[in-house]
Amino acid sequence: MPSAVDIAAFDASVCAREDQEIFRVEHATFSYLERFPALNDVSLTVRRGEKVALLGANGCGKSTLLKVLDGLLFADRGSFHAFGAEVTEANLEDEQFNEGFRTRVGFVFQNSDAQVFSPTVREEIAFGPLNLGLSIDATQQRVHDVMRMLEISDLAERAPYQLSGGQKKRVAIASVLAMNPEVLLFDEPTAALDPRTQSWLIDLILELNQSGKTIIIATHDLATLDVLADRCVVFSEDHQIVADGPPGTILRDTELLISVNLLHDHAHDHGSTSHTHPHDESHHDSHREH
Amino acid sequence: MSTAALAPEWLTAREIALCPCGCIGKRRKANFVEKTIIGAANVLKQAMFSADVASQPGLLQRIQPAVKVVTMLALLMATAVVRHLSILVALYAATLAIAVASGLPLWFFVKRVWLFIPIFTGVIVVPATLNLITPGRVVIPLGTWFGHSVGVTAQGLTSAGLIVARVATSISLVVLLTLTTPWNKLLAALRTMRVPKMFVLVLGMAYRYIFYLLETVTDMYTARKSRTANHRNNTSSGRAFVAATAGATFGKAHALSIEVHDAMVARGYTGNARSIDHFQIVKRDVVWVLACSVTIAATLGVNYALGS
Amino acid sequence: MHIPDGYLSPATCGAFGVVMVPIWARAGRGVRKVVTSRYVPLVAIGAAYCFVVMMFNVPIPDGTTAHAVGGVLIAVLLGRWAAVIAVSVALLIQALFFGDGGVLAFGANAFNMAFVMPMVGYGVYQLLTRRVSLTSPRRAAAAGLGGYIGLNVAALVTAVEFGLQPTLFHTADGTPLYAPFHLGQTIPTMALAHLAVAGFVEAILTAGVIAYLQRANLPVLRINHSGVATTDEDLVAAPKLGWRWIAVGMGTMIALTPLGLVAPGSAFGEAAPKALNLRKYHLNAVPDGLRRYAGWWHHTIFNGYDFANDKHPAIGYLISAVFGILAIAIVIAIVLGSLGVYRRHQRPDRIPA
Numbered sequence: 001m002p003s004a005v006d007i008a009a010f011d012a013s014v015c016a017r018e019d020q021e022i023f024r025v026e027h028a029t030f031s032y033l034e035r036f037p038a039l040n041d042v043s044l045t046v047r048r049g050e051k052v053a054l055l056g057a058n059g060c061g062k063s064t065l066l067k068v069l070d071g072l073l074f075a076d077r078g079s080f081h082a083f084g085a086e087v088t089e090a091n092l093e094d095e096q097f098n099e100g101f102r103t104r105v106g107f108v109f110q111n112s113d114a115q116v117f118s119p120t121v122r123e124e125i126a127f128g129p130l131n132l133g134l135s136i137d138a139t140q141q142r143v144h145d146v147m148r149m150l151e152i153s154d155l156a157e158r159a160p161y162q163l164s165g166g167q168k169k170r171v172a173i174a175s176v177l178a179m180n181p182e183v184l185l186f187d188e189p190t191a192a193l194d195p196r197t198q199s200w201l202i203d204l205i206l207e208l209n210q211s212g213k214t215i216i217i218a219t220h221d222l223a224t225l226d227v228l229a230d231r232c233v234v235f236s237e238d239h240q241i242v243a244d245g246p247p248g249t250i251l252r253d254t255e256l257l258i259s260v261n262l263l264h265d266h267a268h269d270h271g272s273t274s275h276t277h278p279h280d281e282s283h284h285d286s287h288r289e290h
Numbered sequence: 291m292s293t294a295a296l297a298p299e300w301l302t303a304r305e306i307a308l309c310p311c312g313c314i315g316k317r318r319k320a321n322f323v324e325k326t327i328i329g330a331a332n333v334l335k336q337a338m339f340s341a342d343v344a345s346q347p348g349l350l351q352r353i354q355p356a357v358k359v360v361t362m363l364a365l366l367m368a369t370a371v372v373r374h375l376s377i378l379v380a381l382y383a384a385t386l387a388i389a390v391a392s393g394l395p396l397w398f399f400v401k402r403v404w405l406f407i408p409i410f411t412g413v414i415v416v417p418a419t420l421n422l423i424t425p426g427r428v429v430i431p432l433g434t435w436f437g438h439s440v441g442v443t444a445q446g447l448t449s450a451g452l453i454v455a456r457v458a459t460s461i462s463l464v465v466l467l468t469l470t471t472p473w474n475k476l477l478a479a480l481r482t483m484r485v486p487k488m489f490v491l492v493l494g495m496a497y498r499y500i501f502y503l504l505e506t507v508t509d510m511y512t513a514r515k516s517r518t519a520n521h522r523n524n525t526s527s528g529r530a531f532v533a534a535t536a537g538a539t540f541g542k543a544h545a546l547s548i549e550v551h552d553a554m555v556a557r558g559y560t561g562n563a564r565s566i567d568h569f570q571i572v573k574r575d576v577v578w579v580l581a582c583s584v585t586i587a588a589t590l591g592v593n594y595a596l597g598s
Numbered sequence: 599m600h601i602p603d604g605y606l607s608p609a610t611c612g613a614f615g616v617v618m619v620p621i622w623a624r625a626g627r628g629v630r631k632v633v634t635s636r637y638v639p640l641v642a643i644g645a646a647y648c649f650v651v652m653m654f655n656v657p658i659p660d661g662t663t664a665h666a667v668g669g670v671l672i673a674v675l676l677g678r679w680a681a682v683i684a685v686s687v688a689l690l691i692q693a694l695f696f697g698d699g700g701v702l703a704f705g706a707n708a709f710n711m712a713f714v715m716p717m718v719g720y721g722v723y724q725l726l727t728r729r730v731s732l733t734s735p736r737r738a739a740a741a742g743l744g745g746y747i748g749l750n751v752a753a754l755v756t757a758v759e760f761g762l763q764p765t766l767f768h769t770a771d772g773t774p775l776y777a778p779f780h781l782g783q784t785i786p787t788m789a790l791a792h793l794a795v796a797g798f799v800e801a802i803l804t805a806g807v808i809a810y811l812q813r814a815n816l817p818v819l820r821i822n823h824s825g826v827a828t829t830d831e832d833l834v835a836a837p838k839l840g841w842r843w844i845a846v847g848m849g850t851m852i853a854l855t856p857l858g859l860v861a862p863g864s865a866f867g868e869a870a871p872k873a874l875n876l877r878k879y880h881l882n883a884v885p886d887g888l889r890r891y892a893g894w895w896h897h898t899i900f901n902g903y904d905f906a907n908d909k910h911p912a913i914g915y916l917i918s919a920v921f922g923i924l925a926i927a928i929v930i931a932i933v934l935g936s937l938g939v940y941r942r943h944q945r946p947d948r949i950p951a
C-alpha cells in the first residue's frame with residue numbers, strides 16, 4: 001500500500017522546478033525468472049529536459065532498464081524514484097498514483113506489433129487517454145490533433161495488418177503522444193525503419209525535446225548518437241553502467257566502445273603493422289531480440 | 291486408395307519435371323505446406339475484401355451496426371422457425387435484393403454463400419430422402435434392397451429442400467451483416483448491446499493478432515517450401531515440421547502477449563475496458579427496424595396460416 | 599464439426615446458448631484467478647493462436663491433409679478455463695467472418711469444441727500425468743491421447759445433437775424440419791470419420807507440439823505447469839502409472855462403445871470444405887472387406903426389422919458394444935504405438951529457424 005507520505009511527495013512534484021531530477025534509480029539489480037541477469041547494480045539520475053541515450057550491445061539490459069523506468073518491471077534489489085516519489089508495484093496499484101505516473105511517462109516499444117493492439121488506428125490512439133480518464137470528447141480531439149501532427153489522419157480507420165512498418169511506428173508514437181507525457185522512453189526507435197522515416201523520427205524527437213519533453217532512448221546505433229543525445233550512458237555486457245558523459249567524449253573513447261562490444265576491432269586480423277579499423281557493431285547485427 | 295501413396299517418389303517427381311508449363315495434365319496435389327499458405331492468404335484476402343465492401347456506399351452500410359446486429363439475429367431466428375419451403379425461398383430472395391441494394395456484386399454474393407456449405411448440405415441430405423432414413427409416402431420408387439422396397443419419399447424431399455434453403459438463407463443473412471459492417475464497428479455494436487466489454491476487448495485483440503500469427507506461420511512455411519523445392523516431403527518429417535512450427539508459433543504468441551500487456555499497462559490499463567464510440571439512432575435506422583419487423587411478422591403469420 | 603445455422607432447431611440452439619452462459623462466466627473467473635490482469639492479452643492471443651492452429655494442415659498418409667481443432671492443446675498450454683474462452687472466441691470469429699459454423703448455433707458449437715473437448719481431453723491428460731515430470735515423453739503422449747479422446751467425445755456429442763433433431767422436430771406427416779438423420783446414422787458416421795482420421799490428426803498435432811516445446815521452449819510449458827518437476831530425477835518418487843493408462847483405456851472403450859457401431863453411410867458432421875477430405879479419406883480407409891462385413895451384419899441382424907426407426911436398440915447396442923470395444927482397443931493400441939514411433943524419430947534439426 002502506498003503511504004500517505006509517498007502520495008504527498010508525488011503531488012508536490014506537480015509544481016516541480018525546471019532543473020529538478022525526474023528519475024532516480026539507485027543500485028537496481030534485476031534478473032528474469034530469478035535466473036537470467038539483466039541489470040547489475042545500476043544507478044542513474046535523469047533531469048528534466050535531458051536527452052539521454054542508453055548505449056550498449058544487444059542483451060546488455062537497455063530494454064530492461066526502460067521497463068523499470070516505466071514501472072513495468074521492478075528491481076529485485078535497489079530503488080526507483082520518479083518525480084520525487086518511490087515507484088513500487090504496490091504504489092502503482094493505487095489508482096491515483098498509477099494515473100499520475102502513466103500520464104507523465106510514455107513508452108514507445110521496440111516492437112510496434114505489440115504496441116499496436118487495437119482493431120483500428122483511431123481506437124489505438126484513444127486507448128491511453130480513455131484509460132487515463134479523459135472524456136470521450138476530449139479524447140476525440142486529442143486523437144484528431146495527434147493524427148494530424150504525425151500525418152496519419154488518412155489511416156484512422158485502418159486495421160494494423162493494413163499498415164507498413166513505418167506507419168505502425170507512427171501509430172505507436174501517436175498513441176503515446178496522445179497522453180501528452182512529460183518523459184518519453186524510446187526503445188531502439190530507428191531500428192528496421194527506412195532512411196526517410198528514420199530522419200523524420202529523429203526530427204520529431206528533437207522537436208519534442210525542444211518543447212520541454214525529457215527523452216530517454218535505448219540504442220546501439222552510434223551514427224545518430226550526437227544528434228539524438230546530449231548524454232550517453234554506456235552499458236557493459238555484464239549489465240553494468242560503465243560510462244556516463246556527453247556523446248562527443250564517449251564516441252572518441254574507442255577503447256571503451258570496443259570493450260562493451262559496440263565497436264569491432266579488426267586490428268588482430270591484420271597483424272601488428274596494421275592500423276586499428278573499427279566497425280560499427282550495429283551494421284553487423286540485424287537479428288531480432290527476445 | 292489414391293495412387294500417390296503407392297507410387298515411388300522418383301516416379302511422381304519425374305512426372306512433374308516432364309510437365310510443360312501451363313499443362314492441362316495431371317497435377318501434383320497441393321501438399322500441406324501449400325495448402326496452409328493458401329489458407330492463410332485466403333483469410334487475409336477475405337478480411338481485406340470485407341473491409342473494402344464495408345466502406346462502399348449502400349443500403350446496409352448506412353444502418354447503425356448495433357441495429358443491424360439485432361435485426362439480423364431476429365431474422366435468423368425467424369428463418370429457423372419457418373416450416374415451409376415457399377417462405378424460406380421468399381426470404382432468400384429478399385436477401386438477394388438487399389445484397390444488390392447494398393452494392394454487393396450479385397454473382398459474388400451468391401458464390402460466397404453457396405460455396406461450400408449449402409452445396410455440401412445438399413449432397414449429404416440426398417440419402418435422407420430415401421424411405422430407409424425418412425419414412426413416408428414413396429414418390430420415386432427405386433427398387434428393392436434385401437427385401438425392402440426402396441424409394442424417395444415426399445417427406446424426405448421436403449426435408450431436404452427445407453434444410454438447404456434454411457442453411458442458404460441463414461448464411462446469406464450473416465454474410466450481409468459482416469460484409470457491410472467494418473470489423474471495429476461490429477465490435478462497437480457488441481459493446482453497446484451489453485456484451486461484456488472485456489469479452490469485446492479479447493475478441494478485437496484476437497482478430498488483430500490472427501493476422502500477425504498467420505504472417506509468422508506463412509514465413510516459416512515459405513522458408514520450408516523454398517528449402518524443399520526439389521524433393522517431395524515425406525509425411526512423417528512433414529508432421530514434425532508442422533508440430534515444430536505450431537510449437538514455435540506458440541512460443542512467439544506467448545512472448546507477444548506479455549509485451550502487449552506491458553504496452554497496455556504503460557498506457558494506463560488497469561483491467562477496465564473503455565471505448566470511444568457512441569452511436570445515435572437516426573430516422574433511417576427506425577425505418578429499417580420497421581421494415582424488418584414487418585418482414586418477420588409476415589413470415590411468422592404466413593408460417594402459422596399455412597399450418598404444420 | 600462446425601455446425602452451420604439451419605441444422606439445429608432454434609430450441610436446441612437456445613438451450614446450448616443458455617448452458618454456455620454460466621460456463622463462460624465460470625471460465626472468466628477461472629482465468630482471471632490464474633493470470634490476473636495479464637489474462638486479456640494472453641487469452642486474446644491464445645484465441646488467435648487457436649484460430650491459426652485450425653489452419654495448419656497436417657499431412658496424413660495417402661497424400662491428403664487434415665486439420666486439427668486444437669482445443670486440448672490450448673487447454674494443456676494455458677489451462678482448461680483459458681481454453682474455453684480462447685476456443686469460443688476463435689469459433690465466433692470463424693462464424694462471423696469465415697462462415698464456418700453458424701451464428702445461432704454458436705452456443706452448440708462452443709459447447710462441443712470449446713467446452714466438452716478441452717474439458718474431457720484435459721481431464722484425460724491430467725489423469726495420466728500426475729507425478730510425471732515436465733520433460734517426460736509420457737506427457738506428450740498423454741496430451742496426444744487427450745486430444746484423441748477429447749475430439750471423439752466432442753464428435754459424439756455433436757452426433758447426438760444432430761441425431762435427436764428428426765425425432766424431436768418434425769411435421770405431422772413425419773417430415774424432418776432440421777437435420778434429417780437419426781442417431782443410428784449420425785453416431786456411426788461421425789465416429790468413423792473421427793476415430794479413423796480426425797482423432798489421429800488431433801493427437802499428432804497435440805503430442806507433437808508438446809514434445810517440441812519440451813525440447814525447445816520449456817518456460818512456455820510452465821505457464822500452466824508451475825509446480826511440476828522438470829526431469830524424472832527431480833520427482834520425489836518414481837511414478838507408477840500403469841494402472842492409470844489401463845483405466846483410461848478401459849474407460850474410453852466403455853464410454854465410446856456407441857461409436858463402435860460401424861455402418862455404411864456418409865459423414866456429414868463437418869460442413870466445411872476441408873471436411874470433404876476427411877470424408878473422402880474415411881470412405882477410402884474402410885477396407886472393402888470390412889464394408890462387406892458391415893453389410894452382412896446389417897442384413898443378418900436386422901433383416902425383417904424396421905431398423906430405421908431404432909425399434910430394437912438393445913440388439914443393435916449389444917452387437918455394437920462387442921464390435922466397438924474391439925475397434926477402440928485396436929485404435930488405442932495404434933495411437934500409443936504411433937506416438938512411441940513418432941518420438942523416436944524426432945530430431946532437433948527439424949526445428950525451424
Ligand SMILES: Nc1ncnc2c1ncn2[C@@H]1O[C@H](COP(=O)(O)OP(=O)(O)O)[C@@H](O)[C@H]1O
Pocket residue numbers: 032033036037038056057058059060061062063064065218289290
Ligand atoms: N523475458 C525474458 N526472459 C528471460 N531473459 C530475458 C527476458 N528478456 C530479456 N532477457 C535477458 O535479459 C538480458 C537483458 O535484456 P534486454 O534488456 O532486452 O537487453 P537489450 O535491450 O539491451 O538488448 C539479456 O541477457 C536477455 O537475454
Ligand SMILES: [Mg+2]
Pocket residue numbers: 059062063064110187289
Ligand atoms: Mg532491447
